Amino acid sequence: MKVVKNKEKTEDKINELLTRGVDKIYPSREKLEEILRSGKKLRLYQGFDPTGNKLHLGHMVGFRKHRQWQDLGHEVIFLIGDGTGQAGDPTGKKKTREKFFTQEELRANAKDYLIQASKIVRFNGENPIKIMYNGDWLNKLNLVDILYIAQHFSVQQLIERDMFQERLKAGETINVREFLYPLLQGYDSVAMDVDLELGGSDQTFNMLAGRTLMKTMKGKEKFVMTTPLLSDSKGVKIGKSEGNVIGLTDPAGELFGKIMSLGDDAIIPMFTLLTDVSMKEIEKFNLKNDAMALKKRVASIVVIQLHNQTSAEQAEEAFSNTFQKKEIPKVIKEIKGDIGELLSEFLVKNEILSSKSEWRRLVLGGAIHDLSKNENITDADFKISKDLTLKIGKKRFVKILAN
RNA sequence: GCGUCGAUGGUAGAGUGGUCAAAUACGACACGCUGUAAACGUGUUGCCUUCGGGCUUCGGGGGUUCGAAUCCCUCUCGACGCACCA
Numbered sequence A: 001m002k003v004v005k006n007k008e009k010t011e012d013k014i015n016e017l018l019t020r021g022v023d024k025i026y027p028s029r030e031k032l033e034e035i036l037r038s039g040k041k042l043r044l045y046q047g048f049d050p051t052g053n054k055l056h057l058g059h060m061v062g063f064r065k066h067r068q069w070q071d072l073g074h075e076v077i078f079l080i081g082d083g084t085g086q087a088g089d090p091t092g093k094k095k096t097r098e099k100f101f102t103q104e105e106l107r108a109n110a111k112d113y114l115i116q117a118s119k120i121v122r123f124n125g126e127n128p129i130k131i132m133y134n135g136d137w138l139n140k141l142n143l144v145d146i147l148y149i150a151q152h153f154s155v156q157q158l159i160e161r162d163m164f165q166e167r168l169k170a171g172e173t174i175n176v177r178e179f180l181y182p183l184l185q186g187y188d189s190v191a192m193d194v195d196l197e198l199g200g201s202d203q204t205f206n207m208l209a210g211r212t213l214m215k216t217m218k219g220k221e222k223f224v225m226t227t228p229l230l231s232d233s234k235g236v237k238i239g240k241s242e243g244n245v246i247g248l249t250d251p252a253g254e255l256f257g258k259i260m261s262l263g264d265d266a267i268i269p270m271f272t273l274l275t276d277v278s279m280k281e282i283e284k285f286n287l288k289n290d291a292m293a294l295k296k297r298v299a300s301i302v303v304i305q306l307h308n309q310t311s312a313e314q315a316e317e318a319f320s321n322t323f324q325k326k327e328i329p330k331v332i333k334e335i336k337g338d339i340g341e342l343l344s345e346f347l348v349k350n351e352i353l354s355s356k357s358e359w360r361r362l363v364l365g366g367a368i369h370d371l372s373k374n375e376n377i378t379d380a381d382f383k384i385s386k387d388l389t390l391k392i393g394k395k396r397f398v399k400i401l402a403n
Numbered sequence B: 001g002c003g004u005c006g007a008u009g010g011u012a013g014a015g016u017g018g019u020c021a022a023a024u025a026c027g028a029c030a031c032g033c034u035g036u037a038a039a040c041g042u043g044u045u046g047c048c049u050u051c052g053g054g055c056u057u058c059g060g061g062g063g064u065u066c067g068a069a070u071c072c073c074u075c076u077c078g079a080c081g082c083a084c085c086a
Helices: A007-019 A029-037 A057-071 A103-117 A143-150 A155-159 A162-170 A181-192 A201-218 A252-260 A264-274 A279-284 A287-306 A309-324 A343-349 A356-364
Strands: A024-026 A043-048 A075-080 A130-133 A196-200 A223-227 A333-337 A368-370 A388-392 A396-402
Touching: A007 A029, A007 A057, A024 A201, A029 A223, A043 A057, A043 A181, A057 A075, A057 A103, A057 A196, A057 A223, A057 A264, A057 A287, A075 A103, A075 A181, A143 A181, A155 A162, A181 A201, A196 A201, A201 A223, A252 A287, A252 A309, A264 A279, A264 A287, A287 A309, A343 A356, A343 A396, A356 A368
Parallel strands: A043 A075, A043 A196, A075 A130, A196 A223, A333 A396
Antiparallel strands: A024 A223, A368 A388, A388 A396
16 A cells, blocks of 8 residues: 555545544544545554454554555654553443553563554554554552543543443442553553554543543543454454464465465455455455455465465465365474374474373374375274375364384 | 451363362364365373373462372462451
8 A cells, every 4th residue: 555646536535534444433524524625644553462462354454544644744653551551441341350461571572562563553664653652651640640630530430431331230340440440541642643543443441531531631522433353253263362362473375374264254354354346346246256256365364464475376276175175284393203102202302292182082082084095093002104195173184204 | 457258170160088180161172074164973182001091180389188189287379258337
């Protein structure tokens, strides 16, 4: 994407910016559009609390939105929430957090975040994104400052939040620390004096708190733009904090595979949120007939963005050969093994499997396949006698070189 | 501060002296059917095993007992109630 100078195209871009992959705009889309049409450049930001070290496909939605703003010449701030991270965002948490993060942990994670984000947004070159840390101002607030911020909110306002209501009903705790979170996030807007805040729709409440503060403390109208959350029918699969997260740093092949294994209902959202394919074209998609092809296409586009054209092609080819044509993948991890060694021990030792129990389970379930002989290994005491190519489950392959 | 209750496997959540490696659900893994989709069906889901069994787990530490996830003491953490309105 390049900054388009042509006026008409800019108009389209503005339209796209305001509609595509946008959940809601507060106070209204019209107001924001009016300002953008006037040619005014805005200062905006999105915050990320570095409470894990892996960014996933869901974050990519926000990053792409950043990129759009960036390309239109606006000032974009990538805010690392090393201050808010200490409070613990209660968003989506049915229970109070057990663990709160320290400044050190947060700073360390933040480093990884930036590396990962740089795959999508520009931190260098033309109109680069600025990086800021909210710990820089939040940690300096003194009691009076905090009281002053708090004065602009009522308990009723804060407690109205759905998730707090749910917790109240369920008799779950609401930690005051979490309760204050929206205020801190809200103060970020004031500290940076932004015109707009960008974030996932789950962040609406927190972002609106910033709107309130901005109005009272600066007399300024802050816009809020929310992006939809990416998910498939199982809901949280894509952004899940544990398990099969689709990480932005996943290797091309893995990334491709993980996207392919998502539900069909994620295809259109992925095209909308993660690609530049025009909305007109997306509307014409025939999900029923082309689900497979479309999913491959979107997987490929995503891999190109996070890696490159070549690895995307390789990933797709490998996928198609391995899983559709059932061929043995060209590139298999090769490990040397001793003749006479128990295969179970060998696999555990090389961390292909986590325990011998797992091995026994897999053998029993018929999941260990000897590709050289094209038959399952059913003997748990199988010993290595010669070179061996194994398929474990659906996706794990190992080649053992006996010597 | 006082009082009451609670802390169980990846998660939720049973269990309240032996029949508990711990119900059930979800998740995960595997197999079948498929499009590495969904739905559905089946199996597995602490570790080791000569497949007899053994070993380590129920917040930490200590104790009672032939025997503890279960009882007692203590520590840590948490929830709730009371303490204000006289």
